[in-house]
Amino acid sequence: MLTFTVRRALQMIPVAFGVTLATFLLGQIIPGDQAAALLGPSSSEQERQALREEMGLNEPVLTQYVTYLGNLFTGDLGRSLSFGRPVMSVLAERIANTVLLSGTAIVVAALLGVAIGTWAAMKPGSVRDRGLTVGVLFFNSIPSFWFGLVLIMTFSLGLRLLPATGMTSIGGGGVVDVVAHMVLPVITLAAWSLAVIARMTRSAVLEVIGNDYVRTARSRGVGEMRVVVRHVLPNALPSVVTVIGLQAGFLLSGAVLTETVFSWPGIGLALYQAISTRDIPLIQGGILLIAIGFVLINFLVDTLQAYFNPKIKLA
Amino acid sequence: MDSPTALGPQSVSPARRLRLPRLTNGNATLNIGAAIVLGSVLLALLAPWLAPYDPLRTDTSALGLGIFSPGHILGTDEVGRDILSRLLHGTRLALLVAVVPTLFALLVGGCLGLLAGYVGGWVDSVLMRVFDVMFSFPGILFALGIGVALGPGLTSMIIAMVVVTVPEFGRIVRGAVLGLKQEQYVEAARALGFSHSRVAFRHVTPNLLGSTIVFATLQTGRNVILSSSLAFLGLGAQPPTPDWGQMLSGGRSLLLTAPHVATIPGLAIVVLAVGFNLLGDGVRDRLDPRARRTRP
């Protein structure tokens, strides 16, 4: 188990380098002059040249990448143009909000998705099973930002039950305020993943429930609930966990849309604002941060997988 | 808890069975999907004749008119443009940004996958490492980065979507090739001394088509969502081009007074995505009837 974890952790290193290379290249392929963009149109050629020199833009690309990597290790992601502050500080104050939102969403999606998928699989072909199929199709075909808008129209503007936007500082209005502001974004963010997880759980459970050992347990008088919880789910979950992990990554990125719709003060909203102002360093930083989170989640998932599998546990 | 082993008559009575259409079964899936997609193509082609107004014409005297307003069946948007006309013209763009990236990704990813799977060795290793790195970016974020880097616009959005989806096509094709390489008739063709390229294109490719077509159709459905998301974030076709994602984004300012401005293009996106998803599922069922039959 330990050797597996270490081996898997080492595999992350080349991927992480690839990710940094990709975000670095992102800054390189941008047409136009970065210095001009930073200083604005009124700047003189002399000023721009000085800034290029200072930023190392005249160096060879490889040197620039090494500098970029070095800065990364010291936590320097450059300066945000629109905020006028270091990118790191802009992201740092927002990362908790994004993690709170997408973390809650993935927990909701995973718990409900596994429960609904299992429930449907226990009666294949039943009304609830076909209902799941239709639901999955629907949520697979619905853009999350539009779903969020429909929720706002229904529950905030129509029924006036929940606030739509206006979450400015987490904790300012107490726990109730935070929860009330989180309900709609979490539903929006979780819906798609929930459908995917439920479908995956359904097929995994159906595959496992037909196994002989499930019949063995039943033939010894083990109750149906116990059969599902003790014999079916532990053998079905590893494949579901992979999907949950992937979905966690997608939720992190899907936050860009959801945070925009609900004006949730996280990394996603910052990215949206950065897009409209072409604030490249902030975009690079935000994407890098989320991608690294994605890589870490995948590592966590694989380790969990190994934990579930007794054959690897022994190795 | 119900026992799944209960005896006696079937617990799902025929009467209750009728309530939900069997979307997962039979030809209904394929037919509905094909009808939606073909209908959209038709609407896109005939848009100039069907649309009652110029989709770009603004009318400041008719801002945010509701549904069934005289002269504007689906009302007008925040600057007084006819929603029906914009919706119809938007169908063209919606189909374009769903289908074109799929075709390009299919071409590029398919060739890379065929190369990786057939040649193997270091070519395979290098390509798979690159795909791994690309997979470690969640799709929309990756597309967003590329879209921003290339500057907003239709071309850069399509390029971004292609780049994001190439690895998936590559993996699908590579996996299928690896599976087929073991098949006897491929070995037989090689034993008979056919050249590599002949084996690759004459014997392997036709057998890949089924799974690839299914995946491509489903990916087109996902592209409908992805493209509208990117457009919503301001990265697609630029205003005033009639684009569903843009229309939806513009309607946000009228949520309280004219919710239909944002709702209608959203519905159109959902219908088109459902169409491609049903079509993909239907084709898969048709090609692989085993997936449908559930027997003890």
Add this chain to the structure above:
Amino acid sequence: MSSQALLDVERLSVAYPGRDRPFRTVDDVSFRVAPGEALGIVGESGCGKSQTMLAVLRLLPSPVADISGAIRFGGDDLAGIPAKRMRAVRGSGIGLVSQDALSALNPAMTIGAQMAEPLVRYDGMRRRAALERCAELLDLVGLPGARQRLGSYPHELSGGMRQRVLIAMAISRNPKVLIADEPTTALDVTIQAQVLGLIDRLRRELGMALILISHDLGVVAGITDRIAVMYAGRIVETASTTDLFDRPRHPYTRALLASMPRMDEELRERLRPIPGLPPDLEQPPPGCAYHPRCLLARAGCEQSMPQLVRIGAGGAPDHRVRCPVVLEETP
């Protein structure tokens, strides 16, 4: 044996919805098992023998499988009792040993955990006591190093060891009837004999009734009192084991015997395989299901399904056969 039957299955049928119309995997099957008796059920794969046993335990996928008939056990009709009562019958009334011991054991649980599970949850045993009992059971079935095996996972055991574990699990709650479904099919020949001997010994020592299912007449020959031969979902002949081997009546039984090498007889003639294949249950042939392969088939066999008729005098052991052609023979 009529009055004191422990398990009495009457006119059991199992139907599935087919492509065009429903079809039956088990059709009008009746049999009885007295306490301590050993019954063998024999037939080719797909003849419905396993389906019959799963129907008795109500382990078939419902609502897909439509089951009719009566299954009397311990004063109850198992076909009608609530799911909760049925669960109490499984394991402690009727135990099941399935054929492929690798897939029949949960790969993610240790042997001890899955063995002890119902003992702790339903028989009120403390965990420690339950594990102690499991160790005794593994000892009883002759598993070497029984106590150490409690912490093992199934994939760490050999096929023969797993089959022994499965038998120990099936008898762990002292069932009155043990159903063994092809318990030796997946094993090496040498291990097969050991496992059969073990099942026979346990039945005698624990006083259980046994239903042994096999495609191989040779497997059931040594350790059963009675045998029922099934073909295409129906019982075609049932008799005491000695009767069936000495005086087989149904053409299918005879063909089975002729296709089987026998150690107790000189090899007088070559083994004769049965021509053709078992019928597609979704499209059974008209009349007697066996007639397309039958050496004695005559005009009329394709007309109607014959009844299972008792032959011999009233005092003789119960011997029934489903073939009008052989009934006309003089015994």
